[in-house]
Amino acid sequence: MTVTAAEIFALELEKKLKALKELKGATAAKPLSLTDSIKFMLAATDEAIKHAQATMTVGAEKKEFVLTVLRRLYDTGVYPSLPFYLTPFSPWIKSLIIDTLISELIDWIVAKYKEGVWGKL
Secondary structure: OOOOHHHHHHHHHHHHHHHHHHHHOOOOOOOOOHHHHHHHHHHHHHHHHHHHHHHOOOHHHHHHHHHHHHHHHHHHHHHHHOOOOOHHHHHHHHHHHHHHHHHHHHHHHHHHHHHOOOOOO
């Protein structure tokens, strides 16, 4: 089995998530709050983008790297924090957030950088 760079990076971020859970006193019975999980995912997105930018050259590879890292972190970070009534919808929520929202956001940010039009919507 080949371990990808994204999986290795995700493991590093999972260590940070574990430390955050310990700091906040999260357990299986009392998971990390959804707010803390979302804040962690936003910080992880930033770290994954910076890592991809520093280590990769092809844009599509960078984007897939970030999305792969976030998919894995969703399962260990966000999913346990979801209220019980949302867990049946977790695969849909994961797809909506990562494969749609973040994917489109990455494309939008890249386009803004290329066009140099940060002041315009």
